[in-house]
Amino acid sequence: MFESSFRKLGIISKNNRKKIIILWVILFLVMLPFASLLFSETSYNLTNSIITKNSMSYEASSILDSQFPSSASGGSASSIIIVTNNTPVNNLKDSGNLRNLTDTLNSYFETVPGYTNTTSIYGLENTTLHETVPGLKAGLSGTASLINGTTEFYNNINSTMGFEYGLPALYLNTYAKILITENASYARNASYNTTINASKNISNIIPLAVLYTNTFSQYWNATESSNLTSTRISNMSLAINSTLNNGSFQYASRSIYPLMYEIRNFTSLHSYNSSPSSTTYNTSYLIINGSYSINATAYGFIASYLNASVSRFVQKSMNIGLNPTADSIKNLSVSFQVNATLNVFAHNPLVSVNPLSINSFVNFLYGTNASIATSQEMLDNDFSSFAILPSSYVYHQFVGYDNSTTILVVSFDQNTSASLITSIDNITSTYKSTIPNSVYLVAGSSALDNQLAGESLNGMAKALIIGIILSVVIIGLFFRSPIAAFIPLLIFGFSAVISMGINGLIYKYVLHTSISFITPTLLLILILGLTSDYIVYIMSRYRQELRKNSADPIPESAQWAGHAVFTSGLTVALSYIVLWIADVPIFSDSGLTNAIGVSVSIMLANTLLIALLATFGKKLFWPSKIAENKKFPFEHTMTKIAGGVIHNKKKLTVVFVLVTLLGLYVYSVTPSSMDVFSLVPSSSGIQALEQVNASFHGDFFDRGYVILNFSSPLIVNGQYNTTELNQVTGVEKALMTDNAISQVYGPTYPFGYNVNISAVANYPAQDSKLYYEYMNDSIGQNPHYAMITFQLAEVAWNTYSSNAVSNLPGVIDKATTDPSYTYVVGGLTQGLNDAYSYTAQTFSKLVPILAIAVFVVLMIQLSSLLTPIRLIIMVMASVVVSLAVTYIIYFNVLGLPILIFLPLFSFITLLAVGLDYDIFMITRAREAVIKGMSNEDAIRTSIIENGGVIITLGLLLFAIFFSLTFSGIGIIQEIGTGLALGVLIDTFISWPFFVPAIMLIMKKYNWWPSKMSKER
Known part of the structure; x- marks a missing residue:
């Protein structure tokens, strides 16, 4: 069916060859400026790529954005995170060097456009000292002054x-x-x-x-x-x-x-x-004590600031004598100030006092000013000896529990470039010898994006170069012509530029969205492979017609080879359109781009190639001579294979069934996952995440969260609703008991530990205010919402964490007996779980739908009901076997996770691409039957005539798909291996042996219900 239409199209292309060539050249030049748009619309943010709409994680993210804006991702446009390892902060020398590194980096960042600030543990320590030491100095001076006044008062009473x-x-x-x-x-x-x-x-x-x-x-x-x-x-x-x-x-x-x-x-x-003497002392004490007790200023200073009783202060002050020395006043002042400092920060959740070093620091502060004392403290100490430092809660937001892994967060109000990371690496490299065994890693969403972008582009370039070289070599050897070797590459160039231009315009100006980082690589490799296949197949048929001394080889080649290419390409495009509609994370956008790319390649093959063949003819095969009636490539081998298949068709069918069942078993028992991050290059960013996970007791960067929605508000008229708050506490405690969770933060765990609301009310006002602020940060703008953040004990993307988050509903449901809330779970792990569930469900629906769609296309194109069914089943069997081999290689041998996307993308691609060679064979056999051959002779002829070209095409496509394994990106490598093996199995096993064996068994039913009639 439709063969005649392609014959007419071939004649039109031949008769208007110059116009067609010019039209395609014009379209190429028009699209050339827009081809780069596809790369500018590419997103390298893995986290954002996996969120699926209408999922729990998507709902949680929406609530987070609306109810907890301070916790939602946002703020600065971009941030870089520098992770240092083997850089002890409690070693004076190394700590000093690390502080110098921080200062050097800050000096550089000041020159970078868009830089806003750096947050580091040293910056926080410096800020803490600058904010607290002046107050300590004032208190110390006030204490010394009051002691002096007391001794003078005592002296006056004595006199x-x-x-x-x-x-x-x-x-x-x-x-x-x-x-x-x-x-x-x-x-x-x-x-x-x-x-x-x-x-x-x-x-x-x-x-x-x-x-x-x-x-x-x-x-x-x-x-x-x-x-x-x-x-x-x-x-x-x-x-x-x-x-x-x-x-x-x-x-x-x-x-x-x-x-x-x-x-x-x-x-x-x-x-x-x-x-x-004693009367004077006692009387002085009574008078001074009485005087200070009724003096609000003196009493407040002694009782509130110094945390001492008036009687104790007066006694201590009088005990140093009527004419005390400067040292005795200093020592007493320091003693009171140390006690006061411990008291002042006793309930402060953000600042702590080192009891081992506060005395010496206050001693030094007594004789100097706050500025000098602060500077000297920073120079002379590390985090084991700083007198005043960030609390454990703050400290461990920037320093790991090994005290040698630190985090610096650098913020910018505009996107950063890859050159920034290079400059950071250059600066940190100079400190590797200064701090022995130190390691410096750059992370953060911006850094990860830039690193993944560079690695993706490099991987794509490697895969393309290798694929192009292999295709040119294979095609050149097949046609024995250097000119013919570059014809598919020429058509690929047209297809790549035009496809990328169309896709870029669509995504930028129509869809207004970005594409996944793997999409450009998959698009170009797919276009390279399929375009090469289509061009070689049509050129091979053209050469066959020349060898038959056909008066006009163009119409015959277009009618049969062009139609076969169209049928194959249509199924490929249709498959990818279905993938795009399915909206599967990471891979769906490749559905549209690939469908457009394949469609362009089909049009180029049926028009531009025909025009080139009509224009240059035999010259395209120079220097190879096209002799009449010359044997087909691999004709002797194919003849033996055809004979073997005819005589062993039943045995081969049994083998096919057994191999399929074995592959199905391996496929079904091998687990798949969403462990995406294990299959991207182990860049500085990924290594930083793993190092932080090891040092910070879990996945510090990718924390998950639970949002509770209560029927009653948690805050009413400025007062906490204890009933609801107790339920929040119940969930927080339940999460804390989960071994898979290392930290919990929430309304009653604002700093990672449970806070007694009643006790907080009795804290100093400035401390209570801090507690309430942090508690309220976990209560929504609509006070019916509460958010509990949890840190997983392992990286968020591995199987252990995935299972832990999957089990959270059971943990939460058991937290309270009669909950008055609903909840959603969010975060990266939940997003990965949702993406996995969605993809798995989509996969189970997509493959049958796609099979039906392909069946309809093939039924119309081949005018048969049974052959399309047989083709689909056999290609699926090949896919299952190829996936089984891929699983064994990656999961069992290399120990890498199998992404759920691998079987999905492989089924969709190979169900279409894998049909190519079967379709080429079927169409040739059908042509032979129509021309009067028996089914057996037609199948034999198809094997002999198509065998060489199909093996070449299969080897070509295998090589191009296998070039993806050189990309260095695990996701693409897995897919490349799966596709390459699928093509290899179909080319060298399924097509030459299993397909004809079953066709021979089916005989006339291959074409049912059509009744084949001879061509007129």
């Missing part, structure tokens, strides 16, 4: 007591001594003179001391003398009271009168006279 009680005590003691030998009058005069002389030695207040002595001695003299000491003391106390109540003295002593009055309230002359 005042010496004045207030000391002079009267001197008077009494002198009086008592003299009275032993002299009379009372003499004793009074002598005591007065002694006391007056003493008062004149009290500096600064001599006049007041003299007035005080005169006044109290007058009151004393007015009292009745007594020989009783107690009476004399009582009388002197009355004299003191009378003096203090004396208006003239009150006026004269107004500067110290309040203190003198207060002293009188706290102690007595009797106590002082009995024990001057």
Whole structure:
């Protein structure tokens, strides 16, 4: 059917050959500027490529974006992550070198357009010191000042007591001594003179001391003398009271009168006279303690900042003496400040204090300013000895638990280039000798994209170069002509440029989306392979017609070979359109691009090639001579094969069934997965992810998350809803008990550990605020939502993590007995699981649909019902066997995962491409039957005439598909191996042996229900 249409098309192409050549050249030139669009629309972001719509991970991602914008990916347009390994941060020398490296990198980044900032553990330490040390210095200065003030106060009280009680005590003691030998009058005069002389030695207040002595001695003299000491003391106390109540003295002593009055309230002359030193100390303590207790500023500083009682502070300050040395004040100040610092940061979730080094740091800070102390602290210490440093929570966001793996995050507000990574590598390489055995890896989405882009393009170039060389060599040997060898390459060039131009325009201006990184490679290799096959097949038929001395070989070649190429290409294009519609992650966009590419190749083969053959004829096969009735390539071998197949058709059929069943068994027992990252090159970015996973107790970069949706809000009128919050805690604790999860963060685990809400309310205000801020970050803008983030113990993409996330619903469901929430799970692992499920489901639906579509096309083209069924079954059997061999190579031998995409893409591609040779054989056999041959003779003729060209075509396509294994990208290598083996099996086993054996058994039913009639 339709053969005559292709005959007419061949005649048209021949008669209008110049116009056709010119039209294709014009189209080539028009599309040439747009060919590069396909590469500009290529995405190298693996994570974004695997998200499937209408999946749980997609729903979770949507909720994350809307309810938790601060947690959603965003912020800077691009970020680079530098991972250092074997760079101990708790070793002074290595730590200093690593800090210098950070400074050197920052200096370079300042010159890079779009650079915004670098976040590193050293930057955070520097910031922590700059933010805290000035406060410590102020507190230290305040402490020293208050201690100084206390000792001065103590000294003042001591002096005042010496004045207030000391002079009267001197008077009494002198009086008592003299009275032993002299009379009372003499004793009074002598005591007065002694006391007056003493008062004149009290500096600064001599006049007041003299007035005080005169006044109290007058009151004393007015009292009745007594020989009783107690009476004399009582009388002197009355004299003191009378003096203090004396208006003239009150006026004269107004500067110290309040203190003198207060002293009188706290102690007595009797106590002082009995024990001057202890009385002075105790009285001073009571007065100072009382003064500070009612002074809000002093009390607040001592109680709140120093975390000390007023009594303890006063005692400690007084204990260093009335005239303390500078060192004693310093030591006491440092002691109080150390305690204060420990107290200030006791509940701070972001800053911690090193109890082993804080004392020495505060000692140093006492004698210098905050700026110098901060700089010196950074220079002289590492993270084992920094006095003040980020908390464990913050620290382990940038330093692994081995204390020798660190992360630097470099942010830009525009996309970065691959040259940036090269510059970073150049800078870090100079430190490899400075820090022995150190390793520096560049990661981050931008870096991974750039690295994968470079590796993909290099891999594509390798595969193309190898494929082109092999195709030119094979075709050149087949036609024995250097000119003929390059004709398929010429047509490939036209097809590649035009296809890429069309695809680029469609994706950029129509679909407004990007394509997967593997799509350009698969497109170009597929076009190279199929174009070469189609061109060689038509050229071979043309050469056959020349050898038959056909008067006009063009129409005959176009009618039969052109029709066969169209039928084959149509099934290929149809298969890929089905793949595109299926919207399978990573591979679907290759469906559209490949369908367009194959369609262009079909048109080129049936028009431009025909025009070239019509224009140049035999010259295209120079220097090979086209002799009449010359044997077909491999004719002797093919004749023997045909005879063997005819005589052993039943045995071959049994072998076919057994091989198929064996392949089916291997295919069914080998597990597939979505472990994509294990099959991309082990670049710096991938190595960095693996190193961080080993050092940070799990997949630090690709954390998953659970979003809970409650029927009641978690926050009502600014207050936490404890009922819902307790359920959140239940889920958090359940996740923490899962061995596959190493860390959990959420509303009640804001810093990776459970937080008691009631306790937080009693923390210092600045600390409580921090806790509430971090807790609220995990509560949605709509407070019915709560997010719990979890870190898997192993990399997010391996089978262990995949199974763990698959089991999370069971863990969550058991967390609470009567949950009032629904939930979704998100993150890379869930995305991979969803993609796997979707792909597996799509695969189970796609293959039958595709088989039916191919059946319809073949039924129409071949005018047969049974042959299309037989073709489809046999090609599927070849695919299963080729996949089984591929599985053994990659899974059992190399220990690599089998991606779910491999069987999907292989079935879709080989179901179409694998039919090529069968179709070429069927169409030739059908042609022979139509021309009057028996079925057996027609099949024999088809094997003999087509055998050489089909083996050449198969070898050619095998070589081109196998060139994908040189790409260096595991995903493409697996697919290349699967496709190459499929072609190899079909070419050398299925086509020459199994297909004709079954055709011979079917006989006339090959064409049923058509009744073959001879060609008129």
